[in-house]
Amino acid sequence: MDLPLSSKRFQLQELSTQDSSELIQKDVLEGLFKRPRSLPPKYFYDDEGSKLFDAICKTQDYYPTRTESALLQKHTQEIIEIVKPSTCVELGAGTSTKTEILLSEHSSRSINEDIAYICIDVCKEVLIDAAHRLLDTYKNLQIKSIVGEYIPAIQAIEKIKSPVLYKFIGSSIGNFTEDEAIELLWEVANKMTSEDYFLIGMDRVKDKEVLERAYDDSEGVTAKFNLNVLNVLNYKLGTNFDLNNFSHQSIYNDKQQQIEMYLTSQCIQEIKFPVFDKTIKLENGEKILTEISRKYTKASIKNLLEKSGLKEAMHFEPSNKYFSLVLAKRQ
Numbered sequence: 225m226d227l228p229l230s231s232k233r234f235q236l237q238e239l240s241t242q243d244s245s246e247l248i249q250k251d252v253l254e255g256l257f258k259r260p261r262s263l264p265p266k267y268f269y270d271d272e273g274s275k276l277f278d279a280i281c282k283t284q285d286y287y288p289t290r291t292e293s294a295l296l297q298k299h300t301q302e303i304i305e306i307v308k309p310s311t312c313v314e315l316g317a318g319t320s321t322k323t324e325i326l327l328s329e330h331s332s333r334s335i336n337e338d339i340a341y342i343c344i345d346v347c348k349e350v351l352i353d354a355a356h357r358l359l360d361t362y363k364n365l366q367i368k369s370i371v372g373e374y375i376p377a378i379q380a381i382e383k384i385k386s387p388v389l390y391k392f393i394g395s396s397i398g399n400f401t402e403d404e405a406i407e408l409l410w411e412v413a414n415k416m417t418s419e420d421y422f423l424i425g426m427d428r429v430k431d432k433e434v435l436e437r438a439y440d441d442s443e444g445v446t447a448k449f450n451l452n453v454l455n456v457l458n459y460k461l462g463t464n465f466d467l468n469n470f471s472h473q474s475i476y477n478d479k480q481q482q483i484e485m486y487l488t489s490q491c492i493q494e495i496k497f498p499v500f501d502k503t504i505k506l507e508n509g510e511k512i513l514t515e516i517s518r519k520y521t522k523a524s525i526k527n528l529l530e531k532s533g534l535k536e537a538m539h540f541e542p543s544n545k546y547f548s549l550v551l552a553k554r555q
Contacts, residue, residue: 237370252497257502261506268450271350273456288394292425295540309387312388315390381415409528414533426550436475492507535554536551
């Protein structure tokens with residue numbers, strides 16, 4: 225079926241606080257024109273990048289997706305019984321695959337009750353594709369898709385029916401620094417009422433080899449995903465990045481308790497930025513940080529929640545302690 229931008233069951237809202245071309249130019253100037261060089265991970269997720277990430281989640285080495293999915297399958301009934309949500313709000317919804325576990329359980333319990341699903345993501349195409357699939361499957365589902373970054377999108381949400389189940393799964397909270405994570409979680413906490421809950425997926429500290437292999441899988445999908453960000457820059461900014469001149473690298477920083485993903489220059493090279501009329505010189509072996517993925521202990525999870533105006537209501541984990549699903553309430 226075709227989805228109009230607005231109908232009884234589907235609404236699409238695109239946030240345009242700043243022109244996307246201006247935003248990427250600002251981010252590139254701040255990240256690539258100083259050392260150490262870096263890029264925000266949000267530029268991974270063009271249409272191709274979103275497909276590659278979906279493929280990463282299916283690799284044998286990338287344990288977070290299947291571990292979290294198993295936890296959701298095991299505990300969804302309990303979560304739905306506790307929250308009894310009328311609305312689900314998801315940050316970084318992507319393909320909404322894991323959300324179907326919750327929607328299916330909710331739908332089976334509330335056959336005649338509409339389900340409101342507000343999904344937030346930076347990729348419009350992925351949101352629309354997910355809406356097609358979900359609306360076909362769940363006839364009592366209403367969807368509002370918001371294209372934009374998390375904090376502006378949360379602030380744009382109005383008139384939602386409680387109880388609300390806010391969700392930020394997929395261990396995506398780990399892509400934020402401590403201060404950024406607190407800012408984001410505070411924003412959600414301030415939106416919550418006493419009836420609402422926040423379900424957060426958080427990857428745990430574990431063996432270094434397991435972590436590094438998860439972000440540098442033997443099939444090479446993560447490498448393609450990382451390198452694809454250079455295609456995004458070439459397309460949006462007219463740069464001359466040659467993907468053959470870079471390699472993907474995944475390193476676990478034990479002190480910071482985080483995975484760091486880099487693109488490493490394999491030669492001395494000059495990259496032209498026509499939009500700025502500027503050039504940068506990369507040395508052989510010079511690294512561009514493209515993503516961090518912070519890992520947590522039970523203590524650091526509790527500490528982060530407390531700093532963000534939240535408190536733990538339930539904590540679900542597998543027997544190997546590889547992952548945490550935390551159900552939180554506002555303090």
